[in-house]
Amino acid sequence: MREARTQIAKPTQRPLHQRIMRRLQKHWQLVIVTIPFAWLLLFFLAPFLIVAKISLAELAIASPPFTKMIEWTDNGIMTIRVVFDNFTYILEDDLYLNTYLNSLKISVTSTILCLLFGYPVAYAIVRSGPVAKPILLFCIILPFWTSFLLRVYAWMGLLADQGTINNVLLAMGVIDEPIRMLYTEFAVYIGIVYTYMPFMILPLYANMEKLDGSLNEAAADLGSRATNTFFKVTLPLTMPGIVAGCLLVFIPATGEYVIPDLLGGGNVQMIGRVLYNEFSRNSDWPVAAAVAIVLLLLLVIPMMVFQYYQGKASEES
């Protein structure tokens, strides 16, 4: 009797594919988390480690053009060579330091410009009517439908000495000789602000869209004028959008290569250009890798500030 009961209690074996599906269903959260983690590991962390490794190597006439980190000698002894020369070289040479500072100056200024122009635009879109809103949002996204490179070339055509803007101004008699715009820092600012503006506007829009419109009315009702309401109510409440937008502009703008190369020519030094030159013209992979690592650190720090800010904000709410 007892044996019979245990036999009944023993579950029947299901077919294999059903068992796998059941497992997946049971652990679906794990599966969903694993996929992006694996992706980041494979395509972000692994290349980063390779770059970090190269930055600790020395230039060599070989293929690839740097010394190996781990070498086995004949008698089975493993030697690890780690060289910090590349970093000391970068930090000692004024060229690199100045280029980093110039990059930061350009990206910070561009971020501020994007914020100054993007904030009112985002606000206007949020406040626009049900017909205008999707059209305006579409217009913000529209430039992405054309190649980024093509759009930068278009700016070259606009800004050149014999370009559209100068030709129009000359024809109108506003100026006697062309204004030099292309291959100046001004052109780089135009290019960066133009390119990264959507990355400022969209997070700001998403943030402002959630704001309760009656908050402004409540502030006015309590005796606050529009400017005061903006600084006391709207600005603090849109801070998460501002931080997100600024990071989305600041980070890629700092490492920007195409815009300073095409619009700035040789006159505007940005770290992206230096990195490219070291890598392809000088074939100095270890220094190029070190430049990239320092750049990464420069970008990670503001990221951490952002994380800290976000953590604090979510703690409060």
Next chain:
Amino acid sequence: MTALDTASDTPWLDPDGQTPLVQIKGVTKKYGDVTAVDNVDLDIYPGELFCLLGGSGCGKSTLLRMLAGFETVNGGSITIDGVDMSEVPAYDRPTNMMFQSYALFPHMSVEKNIAFGLQQDRIPKSEIKDRVHDILALVELQDFKKRKPQQLSGGQRQRVALARALVKEPKLLLLDEPLAALDKKLRKQTQFELANIQEKVGVTFVVVTHDQEEAMSLATRMAVMDAGRFKQIGTPTEIYEFPESRFVADFIGSANIFEGRVTEDVADHVRVKTEVCDVFIDHGESVKMGSKIWVGIRPEKIRLTKADKPAVGENQASGIVEDVGYLGESSIYKVKLSNGQIIDVTAPNQLRPMSRQHGITWDDHVNISWEPSSAMLLNS
């Protein structure tokens, strides 16, 4: 209490010679082709708790927002305490508003939310602190002053919104559906709290609501609005017991309405011939002999009795119980009259039916009747 005192406590009941706090004269608001508020006149007196009652889109909120200064007036004028408001922006008006969504600043604590309005007036810090403290005590939220709005319950948020609007001691407090976001039980409780607070602070309230029960229990006077116009203005008793039109009689409470013709109209009584029966009203009404008119009778004012023989005469009719709705404290009976019309009758269940059987039930032959004072004469 002398007669004089009564008059000054409730100036709205005897407005002759009294100065209204708010004067709305011929105010119109149009959005394109749509007229939201259509040429309305209204006087609100100091100390009133005035309710604007109406369905959605009737213009009640628009009128409130014009008082607050959020909407411009297309025609007519609004005067508050003798000052014409047409050129006064919202931030300079002696009004404060409690929003339907409460519109509390989510990044500020309860304390800071309440202090915000006082800070705008550049009031000294120590005084702000005292006033915030006092108002928090009034709404019983002293222990929550450091919390953020999202850490509060709906009822607490509602009280913060009220405190924030009251702390500036406005001449006029505007409340947009102040209780709509609360659940039913809390709403009933808060209703009385709100009226008590208003009495304590003595500020004039204008409340917009779509809930007639809320309006009835809160208001000193109320206005029933429809399609941008006032249908009737009066005390809750006036509106309920003496509605002027079919719309008001039907909108506030429920009413059995039937068509009739005036057959007798003298100083002390009126007689109306209807399809149901002859209706006799024991007081004079200004109606025209022979004119078409509507008679309304409230369900709770009708007596319902089991009948052996059909009722004959004025103010009574007979029929069959077609449906019964048992609500516990009362029951609704749907009585089908011989002409096919269905009359609603509500009756309190004063006796406990020990046999689990109600006195009057489905398919019973019943007579209905009402007092000669009960029937209401309504125009369309």
